[in-house]
Amino acid sequence: MRITIAHNTNQETLRVVAHLRKLLETKEGVVFDAKYPDVVITVGGDGTLINAFHRYENQISSIRFIGIHTGHLGFYTDWRGPEVDKMVDALFLREPESASYPLLEVELLTEANEKKHFLALNESAVKRISHTLEAKVYIDDQLFENFRGDGLCISTPTGSTGYNKSLGGAVIHPRLKALQMAEIASINNRIFRSLSSPIVLAPEQWITVIPDADHCVMTVDGRRINVRNAKQIEYRISSKEIHFDRFGHTHFWSRVQSAFIGDKDDTI
Template identity: 70%
Template sequence: MKIAIAHNNYPETLKVVAHIKQLLEERDFVYDEKYPDIVITVGGDGTLINAFHRYINQIDSIRFIGVHTGHLGFYTDWRSCDVEKMIDALASSQAESVKYPLLDIILITESGEKEHYLALNESAVKRVSHTLEANVYIDDELFENFRGDGLCISTPTGSTAYGKSLGGAVIAPGLKALQMTEIASINNQVFRTLSSPMVIAPDQQVMIVPNSDHFVLTIDGERLNVRNAKKIVYQISKKSIQFDRFGHHHFWSRVKDAFIGETHDAF
């Protein structure tokens, strides 16, 4: 089994990385950053998202394990003090993974060229200093004429991130649905939008046609300045991200820990 480690450079993280490398060497794991079977990320959700994009061309053959060295994240199940248990589990258990859906993004230029992207959390279409005007289609049928700061399309796991801050619902990843949320939409007697988050079925597409030759496209927080693009098409990808599962990878537990904290039974 070939292992790679992706990490941030905080002092606490570097200590944990050194410990993990020592444990991997003692168990005779092969360290391979180019073609790993397992990628262990040490840091937070941002570190894991960066690792996802680093290994995006090998996403079908890689499983991820997240170790958090700060606040609890949605993609980081293991605490830094539990890495010995993690390596024990990795060495003794058979390979088993849990899969989460990804967002497929197709940017189509005025000349008809297609640029493909994948997102783990979300993608947004915005304008920096002007109102975004765009036509929104669901499966090629015009749904609304949007006016506002922008639109955000998120995956189920991404629904706990930017989408939630915009008033979107938290969606269980087993649903494999997309969610579109509006960013500061304009609603008056002239302009009308749904003004509500929308959950889109996995076999449907969302197409955004901006009425501008210049806008900003973000993909998991990374910003692209786009010019002369015709439209952006979003759908659930046929690819997915795989996490190594040791029997405790539970989405709703992470939601509870992140947003509610400890609760007490009243009975």
């Protein structure tokens, strides 16, 4: 089994990583391989796992991820630091099995007909910094709305609990291969008319945004990309998926309850 450990540099994280590495070194057949791993174990938080995802996105079909959190409970990290021994034992005591979640595929087409492709685990947004964004929004090949506002956010089901939720979007279970678009501070008048509500699309549908500006900013999982002379930006559910090791994988609604509502005793 080829394994690599991705981590942040927090003191608690480094302590957990040192212990984890010692445990793995005692297991027969373990090879530490940061180039072509079978399993990527992340130690830190959701940000650490997202960074690891983008590092290995070209190999995403052949990798299983395991997340260990050393801070607040995240949506992609199933284990806590004190549970490392239990996690390592479970990893070698049963056949590999994964839980797969959908990803977002982003295709940017420039005026020069140059295509650029991006993959997102959480979401991608398109904005302008000093002005409002004006754009035509198509669903499949049909014009849906003339948008004007701060921007648009298109998210995956797992990303629905992040930026999308702060914009009033719905939380969607990751087994639903749905695409969600939420408007960011839309402006409605006689010329620009938008739904002013998040929309959820079926897995075979796609969204095309045609910005009316020579310069806008696109983000992919928070990473900023300056875009000039964009002809269109297309968003759809990718044929690729991210695979998490299923053992110990926390129930999705338990994650939502823990992150946003808390224990029942906390509300009394």
